[in-house]
Amino acid sequence: MMYKNITELIGNTPLLRIDPKIHGLQNIELYAKLEYLNPFGSVKDRTSWGMLRDHIGSIQEKQQTIIESSSGNTAKALQLLASIHGVSFKTITNRIKVSEQKGILKVLGAELEELPGSSDCHDPFDPNDPVLIIQREIQKQGDKVFFTSQYDNPQNLEAHYRGTG
Numbered sequence: 001m002m003y004k005n006i007t008e009l010i011g012n013t014p015l016l017r018i019d020p021k022i023h024g025l026q027n028i029e030l031y032a033k034l035e036y037l038n039p040f041g042s043v044k045d046r047t048s049w050g051m052l053r054d055h056i057g058s059i060q061e062k063q064q065t066i067i068e069s070s071s072g073n074t075a076k077a078l079q080l081l082a083s084i085h086g087v088s089f090k091t092i093t094n095r096i097k098v099s100e101q102k103g104i105l106k107v108l109g110a111e112l113e114e115l116p117g118s119s120d121c122h123d124p125f126d127p128n129d130p131v132l133i134i135q136r137e138i139q140k141q142g143d144k145v146f147f148t149s150q151y152d153n154p155q156n157l158e159a160h161y162r163g164t165g
Helices: 044-052 056-062 073-084 099-108 130-144 154-161
Strands: 015-018 030-033 065-068 088-093 111-114 145-147
Touching: 044 073, 044 154, 056 145, 065 073, 065 130, 073 088, 073 099, 088 130, 099 111, 130 145
Parallel strands: 065 088, 065 145, 088 111
Antiparallel strands: 015 030
């Protein structure tokens, strides 16, 4: 099958039936959803595209920078989608625990802002909380940024209802 754009591949991941001889469960049909076969390697491809799909034209037109608090697969997918569509991406995070992730994000062209905060969860009392820093960035830059807001964005959740598993 021929595709014209890599985004057409996102979410079209196959199901693999696990043979009962392997799992040994009687009268059970077991399947694995192979999300790692998304173009950028994870289920976060699906959620990232779900959060951008309806907005990418406006983001391009306004020359906005996509911004998110992520240090892993969401950031990688958002950066790649931003690159494909000719816009910038910035991640503000304190959670880059794996140096290889940081290296990959830099190679892909992501702008990284690493904060000294230590919490893995949103902490409104931490002055270095990434979400609070992003909110300040939005107040400062206004319409120059597009915050995907993965933790609160209903399009993130909707992307999973479209067929994650």
